[in-house]
Amino acid sequence: MAARSTAPEKRPGFFSQIRTLYTFTQKEFRWLPFLLAGILLLGIAVGVGVGFAIPPVAPWSVVLWGITGLMLGILGSLMTMTRMSTRAMYKKIDGMPGATGHVLSTSLGRRWQASDMPVGINPKMQEAVYRAVGRGGVVIIGEGARGRLTRLVNDERAKAQRVASGVPITVLYVGHGPGEVPIAKLASTIKALPKKIDRATMAAVIKRIESVSQSLTSLPIPKGVDPTKVRAPRPR
Structure with missing residues (x-):
């Protein structure tokens, strides 16, 4: 009996991705x-x-410059x-449980290490604490009501202080209140932190913190963000 041939999964084409990107964006911005x-x-x-401004002015020159402008317009539109x-x-x-983890895992780049899984959670209230480690030190991010996150944030900060003595620890809260960081500015705020440690120290801090972090496999994780459905598709 001949073995079944497994056809590779067909990936969406360029124009299909452009159409999906446009549809996704146009739902939020009707204009x-x-x-x-x-x-x-x-x-x-x-x-x-430009075609009329550069001599000698000729119809074919104006048409070519018009086509060039069209290409630039298409590029600018994309x-x-x-x-x-x-x-x-x-x-x-914005405001969805798990949004912070999605941003941390996709938008920080290679100079920071973070996960979409929280390091501390309040399952009942769907509030969570996340952690990122990079050249700027350790960043602890709270997602949810700031008052109810105090214990979780303090526990994670104490854990980082025990294993990373002398490394800067920054605490951020995601939200729109005083002293809070909107989710749209979270990644840029973290990446703007001044470099305080070298790469070797960063790697050592990551290893130490992970060695003392408790396992979260048995704890329910707040749901609400499905990156495959929310992330805006990008044309390739």
């Missing part, structure tokens, strides 16, 4: 079509204007839509 159309028209107008899709993603997950 997106007008913005993209304006960018295209502006690109064409600039190209045609870049704008990508940026708007990121804003739409943050707008969609």
Whole structure:
């Protein structure tokens, strides 16, 4: 009996990804079509204007410059839509349990290590504490009501202080209140922290903290963000 051939999973094409990206973004920003159309028209107008400004003025030269402007307009539209899709993603997950973990695991880059799993949780209230370690030290992030997170944050800070003496520890709270960081600015706030430790120290701190962290496999994790459904698709 011949073995069944397993066909590789077909990945969406470029235009399919663009269409998905546009649909996702347009749901949050209804005026997106007008913005993209304006960018295209502006690109064409600039190209045609350059064609008339550079002598000798000839029809074929104006047409070529117009096409060049159209290409630049398309590029500008794609870049704008990508940026708007990121804003739409943050707008969609703002306030959802698990949003902090999603941002930490996808937006910090290689200079920071973090997980989408919390290091401390309050299952009843769906509040959580997350941790990131990088060249800026240890960052503890609270997600939920600030008053109810005090014990969880203090426990995680004490744990970090025991194994990483002398390493800066920063505490952030996600939210829109005084002294809190909006979810859209969380990654940039963490990456803007000044570098205080070298890479060797960073690796040692990560290893020490992980060695004393309690296992969370038996604890329920707050649900609410499905990265595969919320993350804005990007064209490749």
